[in-house]
Amino acid sequence: VNEEAQLERGYRRLLACYPSTFRRAHEEELLAVLLESAREGQRHPGVADAANLLCHALRLRIAPPRRRSTHGVPWAVRLMLLTAFLNLVAFAVVVSTEDAVSAAAFRGATSPIAQPPGGLVVLRFVRPHLPVLIHNLVVFARIAAPIAVVGWLVLAWAAARGRRWGRIGTVAMFVLTLLGLLVAVVAGHAAAYAAADLIAVSAVCLSALATTALILSASSRADNGPATSPRP
Amino acid sequence: MQEPTFMILTALASGSQHGYGIINDVSGISGGRVKLRAGTLYSALDRLSADGLVEVDREEIVDSRLRRYYRLTAGGSDCLAREAARMRATAGVALTRLEARSGKAGT
16 A cells, blocks of 8 residues: 555656646546556556656647637638638729729829828828829739639638648738738728728628638648548 | 557447556557557547547546546547548558569469
């Protein structure tokens, strides 16, 4: 009995290396298994068991398992498809408002009255170049929007398959969409961008934000199976 | 899926077991090849519970020590079935190729 008490103390010292959440959940049963597996008259934890416990304790401390639910993944996939659709809408809006935007940019560049009183200082320098700048932006948007549509469709496929790179891709797409919104806002501030463009890009951005939040909180641990069935 | 995980799920496929029972069962299933250590077992059980593949069946106190029994969930059962089917398919390919190879060597 004395030997078992000594062995128990030894194991408890090793178990103290585990994170507290793990100890609350498993310390007593883990200790029971360790003591049950012990040799008759054993006083000290075995070297192999001690190394095993320390190794797993260290691993749990360095990389605690993420308690994620997989329920968000189907919704994230739906949101990605929505984002792709909104990108398509934004593309249509940019194309249909192209003439109005170019005309507004031209007016803004030539008319001194159009200068907004509290406008960004940088815009005063940019203003004369607005027509060219806006034209380039529109051309860029015409190219970028269809690429973004394809990108979101690919990400939706990746998320549905539980691919890990889909998460990184989603974050990258969100950052790019956010940059697009910032550019649109700055251009809109120069009173050259149509309101429809801003609304369309904002909608894409909001949808991308929701998708990113959802995919980051949901699990994609499954590496080669459907995301709804995690494979450890 | 790593081998210890597969073995733990296989051990639980026949019914609920406690930690020490799983260790002995896994040793028996693998013909003594896989010796699970307690640290490995509980890391795996902790992860499998978090993933919803196993769950606590019941608890007992034996000799004033906690004994917790685990069982497979429906998700765990599906996951094990998929993995076993995948392993069987892979093993089938290996055997077929080995047969073809020995057939070639024989001629």
